[in-house]
Amino acid sequence: MPSLAIETHGLGKRFGERAALESIDLEVPRGCAFGFLGRNGAGKTTLVRLLLGLAQPTTGTMRLLGHDLPSGRAEALARVGAIVEEPRFHPHLTGRENLHVHAAARDASAHGRVDAALKRVGLGNRADDKVKTYSLGMRQRLGVARCLLCDPELLILDEPVNGLDPAGILEFRGLVRSLVDEGRTVLLSSHLLDEVEKTCDLAAIVDNGRVVVQGTIEALTAGGERTIDIVASPTVKAAGVLAGVPAVTRAIEYNGGIRATLAPDAPRDLDVVTVLLRRLLAEDIQVERVAPVTRSLEDEFLSMTTRLEHA
Known part of the structure:
Protein backbone atom coordinates (compact mmCIF):
# COMPACT_ATOMS: atom_id res chain seq x y z
CA MET A 1 0.00 0.00 0.00
CA THR A 221 6.54 24.42 17.55
CA ALA A 222 10.31 24.03 17.92
CA GLY A 223 11.29 27.08 15.86
CA GLY A 224 11.54 30.72 16.79
CA GLU A 225 13.19 32.43 19.70
CA ARG A 226 13.92 30.49 22.89
CA THR A 227 12.79 32.33 25.97
CA ILE A 228 12.76 31.71 29.72
CA ASP A 229 10.41 33.28 32.26
CA ILE A 230 11.84 34.14 35.68
CA VAL A 231 10.08 35.40 38.79
CA ALA A 232 12.67 36.98 41.09
CA SER A 233 13.09 39.96 43.40
CA PRO A 234 14.15 42.63 43.27
CA THR A 235 12.91 42.47 39.65
CA VAL A 236 14.86 45.39 38.23
CA LYS A 237 18.14 44.16 39.68
CA ALA A 238 17.44 40.62 38.44
CA ALA A 239 16.77 41.88 34.91
CA GLY A 240 20.05 43.76 34.92
CA VAL A 241 21.98 40.69 36.09
CA LEU A 242 20.37 38.46 33.47
CA ALA A 243 21.09 40.96 30.68
CA GLY A 244 24.78 40.53 31.47
CA VAL A 245 24.77 36.75 30.95
CA PRO A 246 26.41 35.86 27.57
CA ALA A 247 23.68 33.34 26.71
CA VAL A 248 20.98 36.04 27.08
CA THR A 249 20.36 38.57 24.30
CA ARG A 250 17.56 40.44 26.06
CA ALA A 251 15.96 40.51 29.53
CA ILE A 252 12.81 42.57 30.06
CA GLU A 253 10.12 42.89 32.70
CA TYR A 254 7.18 40.76 31.59
CA ASN A 255 3.87 39.85 33.24
CA GLY A 256 5.10 40.49 36.78
CA GLY A 257 8.44 38.80 36.20
CA ILE A 258 11.25 38.76 33.64
CA ARG A 259 11.39 37.21 30.20
CA ALA A 260 14.91 36.37 29.03
CA THR A 261 15.52 35.77 25.32
CA LEU A 262 18.34 33.34 24.61
CA ALA A 263 21.04 33.60 21.97
CA PRO A 264 20.67 31.12 19.04
CA ASP A 265 23.85 29.29 20.12
CA ALA A 266 22.90 29.13 23.81
CA PRO A 267 23.18 25.69 25.49
CA ARG A 268 20.10 23.54 25.98
CA ASP A 269 17.43 24.95 28.28
CA LEU A 270 18.35 22.88 31.35
CA ASP A 271 21.97 24.03 31.23
CA VAL A 272 20.95 27.67 30.69
CA VAL A 273 18.55 27.54 33.64
CA THR A 274 21.38 26.31 35.85
CA VAL A 275 23.63 29.18 34.72
CA LEU A 276 20.92 31.77 35.30
CA LEU A 277 20.08 30.46 38.76
CA ARG A 278 23.70 30.50 39.84
CA ARG A 279 24.18 34.07 38.62
CA LEU A 280 21.02 35.33 40.35
CA LEU A 281 21.74 33.57 43.65
CA ALA A 282 25.32 34.87 43.61
CA GLU A 283 23.85 38.40 43.58
CA ASP A 284 21.58 37.63 46.60
CA ILE A 285 18.48 37.75 44.41
CA GLN A 286 15.52 35.68 45.60
CA VAL A 287 14.27 33.35 42.86
CA GLU A 288 10.71 32.08 42.99
CA ARG A 289 10.34 30.46 39.57
CA VAL A 290 12.37 29.72 36.42
CA ALA A 291 10.66 28.04 33.44
CA PRO A 292 11.44 27.76 29.71
CA VAL A 293 8.57 29.11 27.60
CA THR A 294 6.96 26.44 25.45
CA ARG A 295 6.28 27.66 21.92
CA SER A 296 2.76 26.86 20.73
CA LEU A 297 1.34 26.20 17.28
CA GLU A 298 -0.42 29.56 17.62
CA ASP A 299 2.96 31.25 18.03
CA GLU A 300 4.22 29.59 14.84
CA PHE A 301 1.02 30.43 12.95
CA LEU A 302 1.14 34.10 13.95
CA SER A 303 4.84 34.27 13.20
CA MET A 304 4.44 32.76 9.71
CA THR A 305 1.36 34.73 8.65
CA THR A 306 2.62 38.05 10.03
CA ARG A 307 5.94 37.53 8.27
CA LEU A 308 4.12 36.95 4.96
CA GLU A 309 1.94 40.04 5.40
CA HIS A 310 5.02 42.24 5.78
CA ALA A 311 7.14 40.48 3.15
Whole structure:
Protein backbone atom coordinates (compact mmCIF):
# COMPACT_ATOMS: atom_id res chain seq x y z
CA MET A 1 0.00 0.00 0.00
CA PRO A 2 1.24 3.52 -0.70
CA SER A 3 2.52 5.34 2.38
CA LEU A 4 0.56 8.53 1.65
CA ALA A 5 -3.18 8.88 2.09
CA ILE A 6 -3.24 12.26 0.30
CA GLU A 7 -0.68 13.66 -2.10
CA THR A 8 -0.96 16.86 -4.15
CA HIS A 9 1.55 18.57 -6.41
CA GLY A 10 1.19 22.11 -7.72
CA LEU A 11 -2.51 22.04 -6.92
CA GLY A 12 -4.32 25.28 -7.70
CA LYS A 13 -7.85 26.60 -7.98
CA ARG A 14 -8.83 29.96 -9.38
CA PHE A 15 -12.19 31.69 -9.41
CA GLY A 16 -11.78 34.23 -12.17
CA GLU A 17 -8.85 36.43 -11.22
CA ARG A 18 -8.81 35.24 -7.59
CA ALA A 19 -6.57 32.32 -6.58
CA ALA A 20 -8.28 30.32 -3.80
CA LEU A 21 -5.39 27.85 -3.80
CA GLU A 22 -2.02 28.22 -5.46
CA SER A 23 0.65 25.56 -6.03
CA ILE A 24 -0.29 23.36 -3.05
CA ASP A 25 2.19 20.53 -2.38
CA LEU A 26 0.71 18.41 0.40
CA GLU A 27 1.72 15.00 1.79
CA VAL A 28 -0.52 13.32 4.36
CA PRO A 29 0.89 9.99 5.63
CA ARG A 30 -1.42 7.09 6.38
CA GLY A 31 -2.37 6.35 9.96
CA CYS A 32 -2.11 9.87 11.39
CA ALA A 33 -4.22 12.87 12.33
CA PHE A 34 -3.21 15.70 10.01
CA GLY A 35 -4.30 19.29 10.63
CA PHE A 36 -4.91 21.59 7.67
CA LEU A 37 -4.76 24.88 9.47
CA GLY A 38 -5.61 28.40 8.43
CA ARG A 39 -7.78 31.39 9.13
CA ASN A 40 -11.28 31.58 7.64
CA GLY A 41 -11.00 32.19 3.89
CA ALA A 42 -7.47 30.80 3.64
CA GLY A 43 -8.49 28.03 1.20
CA LYS A 44 -9.13 25.08 3.54
CA THR A 45 -12.64 24.21 2.32
CA THR A 46 -11.56 24.65 -1.31
CA LEU A 47 -8.94 21.93 -0.84
CA VAL A 48 -11.50 19.60 0.74
CA ARG A 49 -13.89 20.15 -2.17
CA LEU A 50 -11.15 19.43 -4.70
CA LEU A 51 -10.20 16.17 -2.97
CA LEU A 52 -13.82 15.03 -2.94
CA GLY A 53 -14.51 15.90 -6.56
CA LEU A 54 -16.93 18.70 -5.67
CA ALA A 55 -14.78 21.16 -7.62
CA GLN A 56 -12.17 20.80 -10.35
CA PRO A 57 -8.61 22.08 -9.98
CA THR A 58 -7.22 24.71 -12.30
CA THR A 59 -3.69 23.28 -12.09
CA GLY A 60 -1.79 20.40 -10.50
CA THR A 61 -2.35 16.74 -9.62
CA MET A 62 -3.91 14.80 -6.73
CA ARG A 63 -3.71 11.25 -5.39
CA LEU A 64 -6.11 9.87 -2.79
CA LEU A 65 -5.43 6.50 -1.09
CA GLY A 66 -3.07 5.63 -3.91
CA HIS A 67 -5.54 6.48 -6.70
CA ASP A 68 -4.97 9.24 -9.23
CA LEU A 69 -7.73 11.84 -9.34
CA PRO A 70 -10.05 12.26 -11.11
CA SER A 71 -9.61 8.95 -12.96
CA GLY A 72 -9.60 6.79 -9.79
CA ARG A 73 -12.03 8.87 -7.76
CA ALA A 74 -14.75 6.21 -7.47
CA GLU A 75 -12.33 3.63 -6.05
CA ALA A 76 -10.78 6.13 -3.65
CA LEU A 77 -14.01 7.65 -2.35
CA ALA A 78 -15.44 4.21 -1.57
CA ARG A 79 -13.24 4.27 1.56
CA VAL A 80 -13.47 7.97 2.39
CA GLY A 81 -15.85 9.57 4.88
CA ALA A 82 -16.18 13.34 4.78
CA ILE A 83 -17.84 16.38 6.33
CA VAL A 84 -17.79 19.52 4.20
CA GLU A 85 -18.77 22.63 6.16
CA GLU A 86 -21.97 21.98 8.19
CA PRO A 87 -23.37 18.46 7.57
CA ARG A 88 -26.89 18.40 6.11
CA PHE A 89 -29.65 15.93 7.00
CA HIS A 90 -33.38 15.39 6.48
CA PRO A 91 -34.81 17.24 9.52
CA HIS A 92 -38.09 15.27 9.60
CA LEU A 93 -36.23 11.93 9.90
CA THR A 94 -34.52 10.54 12.99
CA GLY A 95 -30.77 10.30 13.29
CA ARG A 96 -30.94 6.55 12.72
CA GLU A 97 -33.20 6.94 9.68
CA ASN A 98 -30.87 9.53 8.17
CA LEU A 99 -27.94 7.16 8.45
CA HIS A 100 -29.91 4.33 6.84
CA VAL A 101 -30.80 6.66 3.95
CA HIS A 102 -27.11 7.37 3.49
CA ALA A 103 -26.20 3.69 3.89
CA ALA A 104 -28.48 2.85 0.97
CA ALA A 105 -26.04 4.69 -1.31
CA ARG A 106 -23.15 2.59 0.04
CA ASP A 107 -22.63 -1.16 0.01
CA ALA A 108 -25.02 -3.47 1.87
CA SER A 109 -22.70 -3.76 4.87
CA ALA A 110 -23.13 -0.04 5.66
CA HIS A 111 -26.58 -0.67 7.19
CA GLY A 112 -24.97 -2.99 9.73
CA ARG A 113 -22.67 -0.20 10.94
CA VAL A 114 -25.40 2.32 11.77
CA ASP A 115 -25.96 1.41 15.44
CA ALA A 116 -22.24 1.16 16.21
CA ALA A 117 -21.56 4.49 14.53
CA LEU A 118 -24.30 6.26 16.53
CA LYS A 119 -23.00 4.81 19.77
CA ARG A 120 -19.42 5.72 18.97
CA VAL A 121 -20.24 9.42 18.55
CA GLY A 122 -22.41 9.52 21.68
CA LEU A 123 -25.81 9.63 19.98
CA GLY A 124 -27.07 6.19 20.92
CA ASN A 125 -29.70 7.62 23.30
CA ARG A 126 -30.92 10.20 20.75
CA ALA A 127 -30.81 7.98 17.66
CA ASP A 128 -34.62 7.82 17.34
CA ASP A 129 -35.24 11.55 17.82
CA LYS A 130 -35.89 13.68 14.75
CA VAL A 131 -32.83 15.57 13.56
CA LYS A 132 -34.75 18.87 13.69
CA THR A 133 -34.52 18.56 17.49
CA TYR A 134 -30.70 18.17 17.39
CA SER A 135 -28.33 20.96 18.36
CA LEU A 136 -25.59 22.03 15.95
CA GLY A 137 -23.09 20.01 17.97
CA MET A 138 -25.28 16.90 17.73
CA ARG A 139 -25.58 17.33 13.96
CA GLN A 140 -21.79 17.58 13.78
CA ARG A 141 -21.50 14.28 15.64
CA LEU A 142 -24.13 12.71 13.39
CA GLY A 143 -21.98 13.83 10.46
CA VAL A 144 -19.01 11.92 11.90
CA ALA A 145 -21.26 8.87 12.38
CA ARG A 146 -22.23 9.11 8.72
CA CYS A 147 -18.52 9.12 7.82
CA LEU A 148 -18.05 5.82 9.66
CA LEU A 149 -20.63 3.91 7.60
CA CYS A 150 -18.14 3.10 4.84
CA ASP A 151 -15.54 1.78 7.31
CA PRO A 152 -13.24 4.55 6.05
CA GLU A 153 -9.51 4.40 5.56
CA LEU A 154 -9.56 8.21 5.38
CA LEU A 155 -11.80 10.77 7.08
CA ILE A 156 -11.82 14.34 5.79
CA LEU A 157 -13.42 16.63 8.36
CA ASP A 158 -13.98 20.32 7.61
CA GLU A 159 -14.31 22.36 10.85
CA PRO A 160 -15.81 19.35 12.69
CA VAL A 161 -15.91 20.84 16.22
CA ASN A 162 -18.10 23.79 15.29
CA GLY A 163 -20.95 23.98 17.79
CA LEU A 164 -19.42 21.54 20.27
CA ASP A 165 -19.14 22.56 23.92
CA PRO A 166 -15.84 21.96 25.78
CA ALA A 167 -16.92 18.47 26.87
CA GLY A 168 -17.93 17.64 23.31
CA ILE A 169 -14.61 18.88 21.95
CA LEU A 170 -12.76 16.67 24.44
CA GLU A 171 -14.87 13.66 23.38
CA PHE A 172 -14.21 14.46 19.72
CA ARG A 173 -10.46 14.61 20.37
CA GLY A 174 -10.62 11.15 21.92
CA LEU A 175 -12.65 9.88 18.95
CA VAL A 176 -10.07 11.12 16.46
CA ARG A 177 -7.22 9.53 18.39
CA SER A 178 -9.11 6.21 18.60
CA LEU A 179 -9.64 6.26 14.82
CA VAL A 180 -5.93 6.87 14.26
CA ASP A 181 -5.09 4.04 16.69
CA GLU A 182 -7.09 1.75 14.39
CA GLY A 183 -4.81 2.70 11.49
CA ARG A 184 -7.16 5.21 9.85
CA THR A 185 -6.11 8.64 8.58
CA VAL A 186 -7.91 11.82 9.62
CA LEU A 187 -7.51 15.11 7.74
CA LEU A 188 -8.79 17.81 10.07
CA SER A 189 -9.40 21.19 8.44
CA SER A 190 -9.70 23.87 11.10
CA HIS A 191 -8.99 27.45 12.14
CA LEU A 192 -8.73 26.38 15.82
CA LEU A 193 -5.00 26.27 16.44
CA ASP A 194 -5.16 24.93 19.97
CA GLU A 195 -7.42 22.05 18.94
CA VAL A 196 -5.16 21.05 16.05
CA GLU A 197 -2.12 21.13 18.36
CA LYS A 198 -3.84 18.87 20.90
CA THR A 199 -5.37 16.46 18.39
CA CYS A 200 -3.05 16.10 15.41
CA ASP A 201 0.32 14.46 14.77
CA LEU A 202 1.23 16.66 11.80
CA ALA A 203 -0.08 19.88 10.32
CA ALA A 204 0.18 22.23 7.39
CA ILE A 205 -0.41 25.96 7.74
CA VAL A 206 -2.14 27.58 4.77
CA ASP A 207 -2.37 31.33 4.24
CA ASN A 208 -3.67 33.23 1.22
CA GLY A 209 -4.08 29.98 -0.69
CA ARG A 210 -0.53 28.72 -0.13
CA VAL A 211 0.95 26.15 2.23
CA VAL A 212 3.57 28.13 4.10
CA VAL A 213 4.90 25.31 6.29
CA GLN A 214 4.11 21.69 7.11
CA GLY A 215 5.57 19.03 9.38
CA THR A 216 5.12 17.35 12.75
CA ILE A 217 3.53 19.39 15.53
CA GLU A 218 6.78 19.01 17.48
CA ALA A 219 8.85 20.41 14.60
CA LEU A 220 6.43 23.27 13.93
CA THR A 221 6.54 24.42 17.55
CA ALA A 222 10.31 24.03 17.92
CA GLY A 223 11.29 27.08 15.86
CA GLY A 224 11.54 30.72 16.79
CA GLU A 225 13.19 32.43 19.70
CA ARG A 226 13.92 30.49 22.89
CA THR A 227 12.79 32.33 25.97
CA ILE A 228 12.76 31.71 29.72
CA ASP A 229 10.41 33.28 32.26
CA ILE A 230 11.84 34.14 35.68
CA VAL A 231 10.08 35.40 38.79
CA ALA A 232 12.67 36.98 41.09
CA SER A 233 13.09 39.96 43.40
CA PRO A 234 14.15 42.63 43.27
CA THR A 235 12.91 42.47 39.65
CA VAL A 236 14.86 45.39 38.23
CA LYS A 237 18.14 44.16 39.68
CA ALA A 238 17.44 40.62 38.44
CA ALA A 239 16.77 41.88 34.91
CA GLY A 240 20.05 43.76 34.92
CA VAL A 241 21.98 40.69 36.09
CA LEU A 242 20.37 38.46 33.47
CA ALA A 243 21.09 40.96 30.68
CA GLY A 244 24.78 40.53 31.47
CA VAL A 245 24.77 36.75 30.95
CA PRO A 246 26.41 35.86 27.57
CA ALA A 247 23.68 33.34 26.71
CA VAL A 248 20.98 36.04 27.08
CA THR A 249 20.36 38.57 24.30
CA ARG A 250 17.56 40.44 26.06
CA ALA A 251 15.96 40.51 29.53
CA ILE A 252 12.81 42.57 30.06
CA GLU A 253 10.12 42.89 32.70
CA TYR A 254 7.18 40.76 31.59
CA ASN A 255 3.87 39.85 33.24
CA GLY A 256 5.10 40.49 36.78
CA GLY A 257 8.44 38.80 36.20
CA ILE A 258 11.25 38.76 33.64
CA ARG A 259 11.39 37.21 30.20
CA ALA A 260 14.91 36.37 29.03
CA THR A 261 15.52 35.77 25.32
CA LEU A 262 18.34 33.34 24.61
CA ALA A 263 21.04 33.60 21.97
CA PRO A 264 20.67 31.12 19.04
CA ASP A 265 23.85 29.29 20.12
CA ALA A 266 22.90 29.13 23.81
CA PRO A 267 23.18 25.69 25.49
CA ARG A 268 20.10 23.54 25.98
CA ASP A 269 17.43 24.95 28.28
CA LEU A 270 18.35 22.88 31.35
CA ASP A 271 21.97 24.03 31.23
CA VAL A 272 20.95 27.67 30.69
CA VAL A 273 18.55 27.54 33.64
CA THR A 274 21.38 26.31 35.85
CA VAL A 275 23.63 29.18 34.72
CA LEU A 276 20.92 31.77 35.30
CA LEU A 277 20.08 30.46 38.76
CA ARG A 278 23.70 30.50 39.84
CA ARG A 279 24.18 34.07 38.62
CA LEU A 280 21.02 35.33 40.35
CA LEU A 281 21.74 33.57 43.65
CA ALA A 282 25.32 34.87 43.61
CA GLU A 283 23.85 38.40 43.58
CA ASP A 284 21.58 37.63 46.60
CA ILE A 285 18.48 37.75 44.41
CA GLN A 286 15.52 35.68 45.60
CA VAL A 287 14.27 33.35 42.86
CA GLU A 288 10.71 32.08 42.99
CA ARG A 289 10.34 30.46 39.57
CA VAL A 290 12.37 29.72 36.42
CA ALA A 291 10.66 28.04 33.44
CA PRO A 292 11.44 27.76 29.71
CA VAL A 293 8.57 29.11 27.60
CA THR A 294 6.96 26.44 25.45
CA ARG A 295 6.28 27.66 21.92
CA SER A 296 2.76 26.86 20.73
CA LEU A 297 1.34 26.20 17.28
CA GLU A 298 -0.42 29.56 17.62
CA ASP A 299 2.96 31.25 18.03
CA GLU A 300 4.22 29.59 14.84
CA PHE A 301 1.02 30.43 12.95
CA LEU A 302 1.14 34.10 13.95
CA SER A 303 4.84 34.27 13.20
CA MET A 304 4.44 32.76 9.71
CA THR A 305 1.36 34.73 8.65
CA THR A 306 2.62 38.05 10.03
CA ARG A 307 5.94 37.53 8.27
CA LEU A 308 4.12 36.95 4.96
CA GLU A 309 1.94 40.04 5.40
CA HIS A 310 5.02 42.24 5.78
CA ALA A 311 7.14 40.48 3.15
